[in-house]
Amino acid sequence: MKHSHDHNFLEQLDNQGLKKTELRLAVLKILSEANSPLSADEISQKLKKVSFDRATLFRTLKTFTEKHLISGIDLGEGCQRYEINCVTHHHHHHIICSQCKKIEIVPFCIPNEFKEFLTGRGYQEITHRMDFSGICVKCYKS
Amino acid sequence: MKHSHDHNFLEQLDNQGLKKTELRLAVLKILSEANSPLSADEISQKLKKVSFDRATLFRTLKTFTEKHLISGIDLGEGCQRYEINCVTHHHHHHIICSQCKKIEIVPFCIPNEFKEFLTGRGYQEITHRMDFSGICVKCYKS
DNA sequence: GTTTATGCAAATGGTTTGCACTCGA
DNA sequence: TCGAGTGCAAACCATTTGCATAAAC
Numbered sequence: 001m002k003h004s005h006d007h008n009f010l011e012q013l014d015n016q017g018l019k020k021t022e023l024r025l026a027v028l029k030i031l032s033e034a035n036s037p038l039s040a041d042e043i044s045q046k047l048k049k050v051s052f053d054r055a056t057l058f059r060t061l062k063t064f065t066e067k068h069l070i071s072g073i074d075l076g077e078g079c080q081r082y083e084i085n086c087v088t089h090h091h092h093h094h095i096i097c098s099q100c101k102k103i104e105i106v107p108f109c110i111p112n113e114f115k116e117f118l119t120g121r122g123y124q125e126i127t128h129r130m131d132f133s134g135i136c137v138k139c140y141k142s
Numbered sequence: 143m144k145h146s147h148d149h150n151f152l153e154q155l156d157n158q159g160l161k162k163t164e165l166r167l168a169v170l171k172i173l174s175e176a177n178s179p180l181s182a183d184e185i186s187q188k189l190k191k192v193s194f195d196r197a198t199l200f201r202t203l204k205t206f207t208e209k210h211l212i213s214g215i216d217l218g219e220g221c222q223r224y225e226i227n228c229v230t231h232h233h234h235h236h237i238i239c240s241q242c243k244k245i246e247i248v249p250f251c252i253p254n255e256f257k258e259f260l261t262g263r264g265y266q267e268i269t270h271r272m273d274f275s276g277i278c279v280k281c282y283k284s
Numbered sequence: 285g286t287t288t289a290t291g292c293a294a295a296t297g298g299t300t301t302g303c304a305c306t307c308g309a
Numbered sequence: 310t311c312g313a314g315t316g317c318a319a320a321c322c323a324t325t326t327g328c329a330t331a332a333a334c
Contacts, residue, residue, distance in 0.1 A: 019288060019333050040323075053291045058324055060289090076216060076271060078299095079323060095260060098267070108259070110272070114250055118237060122279030125240070129218065130252070130272040137264030161308050161313060182298075195316045200299055202314090220324095221298060289332070296325070306315070 016067040026050045027060055028069065028084070036103040037073055037081035037094070075103070075131050095132035099139040106132060158209040168192045169202055170211070170226070178245040179215055179223035179236070217245065217273050237274035241281040248274060 009028040013020045030046045031038065038046075040057060047057075061082055064070040072080040075096045081103075083089060093106045110128055118126050151170040155162050172188045173180065180188075182199060189199075203224055206212040214222045217238045223245075225231060235248045252270055260268050 021289065021333075023290085054323095055292080055325075056290050062325090063289095074216070074218060095265065095268075106256075106260070108256055111253065114248075114274075117250070118248070118274060118276060122282070123237065123239075123274075123276035124282045126237075126274055126276035128272065128274045130270065132256075132260060132265075132268055132270045134260060134265035134268035140264070140266050159313095163308075163314065165315085196298095197300075197317080198315055204300090205314095285334100287332105287334085289330105291330080292328090294326085294328105296323100298322095300321070301319085303317095304315105305317105306313105307311105308313080309311095 012069055016069065018063065018067065022050055023047075023052045023056060024060055024064075026052075027057070027064070031070055031082060031084040032086065034084070037075075037083040039077075039079050039081050041079070043082070073131075074129070076133070077101075093130045093132070095134060097136035097139055098133045099135055102136055102138075104136075154211055158211065160205065160209065164192055165189075165194045165198060166202055166206075168194075169199070169206070173212055173224060173226040174228065176226075179217075179225040181219075181221050181223050183221070185224070215273075216271070218275070219243075235272045235274070237276060239278035239281055240275045241277055244278055244280075246278075 009025050009032075010020055012028070013024060018024065026047055026049075027043060030043055040054075040061060043061075044052075044054070044057060061070070061072070061080075065072050065082070068085055070082050070084055072082055073094070074080055075094060077096075091109065093109065094103050095106050096103045110130060114128070115126055151167050151174075152162055154170070155166060160166065168189055168191075169185060172185055182196075182203060185203075186194075186196070186199065203212070203214070203222075207214050207224070210227055212224050212226055214224055215236070216222055217236060219238075233251065235251060236245050237248050238245045252272060256270070257268055
């Protein structure tokens with residue numbers, strides 16, 4: 001899908017005191033147009049037109065994550081996936097098909113009681129991760 | 143803590159058609175005496191008395207996981223941790239302290255509705271992962 | 285003209301693999 | 310004895326790091 005806020009990338013980089021380079025703009029564009037979280041490999045593939053170095057890509061992803069422009073997520077595949085952080089992309093969880101690896105967003109989050117329980121146990125700054133895997137309809141039918 | 147079913151290790155290996163070697167027995171013993179999931183490194187450290195090879199240890203952990211004698215869990219540290227599977231250790235989730243890395247078991251699991259929702263969406267053989275992190279009381283106080 | 289970002293090459297860390305040898309059943 | 314299990318060395322794969330160059334501001 002196309003986004004109308006492509007031009008915001010420049011602004012976002014500026015706000016974070018980051019220089020606007022071709023790679024950075026390309027990565028932001030790719031992630032904002034993706035409909036599911038992408039691995040570094042997948043981003044690389046979509047970067048065909050842009051010349052870049054793998055180390056630089058990882059540095060970019062790390063910087064963006066630290067500046068909260070993107071989020072890294074782990075679905076147990078042994079690599080990180082990255083998602084753009086924008087107003088329309090708030091906190092959520094995923095399910096990944098164990099066969100075709102298709103990823104969907106899941107429309108629920110953990111009950112408040114969980115966090116309350118842990119707070120009661122003295123934990124501070126609690127974060128959680130939750131994800132699902134299963135065989136999707138398509139794969140199951142075939 | 144000491145367990146009275148140490149002698150079951152031999153039996154468990156037998157049941158799975160696995161040969162009873164010193165390393166395997168030692169790993170089962172270590173994991174059954176551990177009070178939180180151990181990484182391959184931590185298991186290695188506890189194996190001081192037994193001579194072993196790192197590759198063999200990983201092969202052992204893989205075999206045990208496949209035979210469901212142990213479970214591998216990922217708490218986002220970049221390595222797997224392993225827990226013994228026995229009658230007294232059923233499905234559960236963890237919280238890890240983001241500072242001291244102490245791991246505790248959390249006494250709740252996801253609501254049934256989550257799985258039901260996904261089943262309704264056509265997913266089969268659904269599994270989930272859920273874990274927490276936060277600063278534990280001890281670390282917070284210091 | 286600085287500071288920050290990049291490319292290159294090499295290192296890291298957890299884990300896996302190929303192969304010949306060894307040991308448990 | 311015979312196949313499963315092991316040690317060793319080397320490979321793997323995602324990611325990181327050091328350093329000198331290049332580009333952004």
